[in-house]
Amino acid sequence: MPAYPDDDPATLRLEIEAVPRGTAVAEVVKQLISLLTGGELTPGSRLPPERQLAEELGVGRSAVREALAALEILGIVSVRPGSGTYLRDSTSELLPTTLSWGLMLSASRTRELIEVRGALEIQAAAFAASRITDDEVEMLARHIETMKESLDDLDRFVEADVRFHLQIAASADNVVLRDLLQSVRSLLRLWVERGLRDRDQGAVALREHMAIYEAIAAHDSVAAEAAMRVHMTTAGDRVASLDLDS
């Protein structure tokens, strides 16, 4: 079995406070997070064994196991049977995950999700206008070209449409926003796919995309925001014209 790291057990004991018996697993998670982010453990290092954690926290092993299971789902630790529990890479990637999990319950709130998506897309366009690189402008242009060529192939059009939006979000230089937007889009995926029904709607969307592109390429945040707002309104109206209950 792995030799335990050279930490002085007494030191670790000072960092973890015993919690009352019967305390919700959330409290155990909190304590463990404090331990994990307290600076004593670096990514890759091994946590104390479950039995030791249970003793120091003053809870049973079950509670520790449940808390560690949660931390593993969150990607904070990696549990290896027979070996131990290891701290994974930096926790900075947890942010988008935190917000995305919270969205899971909202999957049925389509109207509300569409509104939130609109707000985030508008903000993304505004940020992209001021932060986009020349290479990224080129990529947007390419998606616009693909859409122009695909008015009679709606599947291909929608694919370029999606890529256009993904690129804008990436160019916003805000990881939290990008990932949050992606989570919302995932929840709305069915509706997005049904968004365009014919060539005429594709032509309208293309015009709107071009206005967004031009504003972003011109680094005009206000115009980009306005153009995206128009687009989100059109897209929202299109979805609203579908029966949201079907």
Place this chain on the structure above:
Amino acid sequence: MPAYPDDDPATLRLEIEAVPRGTAVAEVVKQLISLLTGGELTPGSRLPPERQLAEELGVGRSAVREALAALEILGIVSVRPGSGTYLRDSTSELLPTTLSWGLMLSASRTRELIEVRGALEIQAAAFAASRITDDEVEMLARHIETMKESLDDLDRFVEADVRFHLQIAASADNVVLRDLLQSVRSLLRLWVERGLRDRDQGAVALREHMAIYEAIAAHDSVAAEAAMRVHMTTAGDRVASLDLDS
């Protein structure tokens, strides 16, 4: 004990696939999430008991418990001893709150989160302006009054400040936006608490809040959006003037 919902047990059995013994808890979580988001269960409804889930999944009760513990941390279910496990009907603050304890955000992630918060608050103000009820306008006015009286008691000022924002989000009539904003605020909790340092900053914030309030009370979405944008810019600048690394 609560009567079990009228679901046909055979139906639920069809939806949950047995997983191999010894499979990681993550697989159990996955199955449960499929069950929970498959549309059969409405928010607030009660899941099958642990013992039944264990049987149907073909795993031990421990694995089910660990999976459910994780789902509770993630905010998806609510576990009540002696009663059962319920699908939540709104986002829990447990995860953001739990993580905010030890999750040391990098300066760049903090900036990103502040930006996202700004976008959401602005959108909330715009929606609130068009959707707020007369009673809710009264409540906003009361928070404004409290802030006026509290310029020399910053703790109380901040409390009214927080309530003011919560009320705006509630008046936006968009649960997804409200909950998302609350999660973001929880993650930014440390910075929010440090936001106001003296009476002068409180006076600026109060002026900005009053502008927001007046626009919302006048049902002027455009003005509300503009006023909230100013406020978020000021608040963001205030945080930026702090040393994000300290």
Place this chain on the structure above:
DNA sequence: GCCCCCGAATTGGTTGACCAAAAGATAGGC
């Protein structure tokens, strides 16, 4: 001295018994 194998120790995973909390059912009193 190095490598391999085996046994012991350690660590996580599972199980079933038992305890704690809550809900439901039943009986008695008014």
Place this chain on the structure above:
DNA sequence: GCCTATCTTTTGGTCAACCAATTCGGGGGC
């Protein structure tokens, strides 16, 4: 018939024993 108290059942929470997986240390062979 309604309300209250008590008992029973159900559900989640805890514990200790045992099993599965991994690591380490020691001994033997070359």
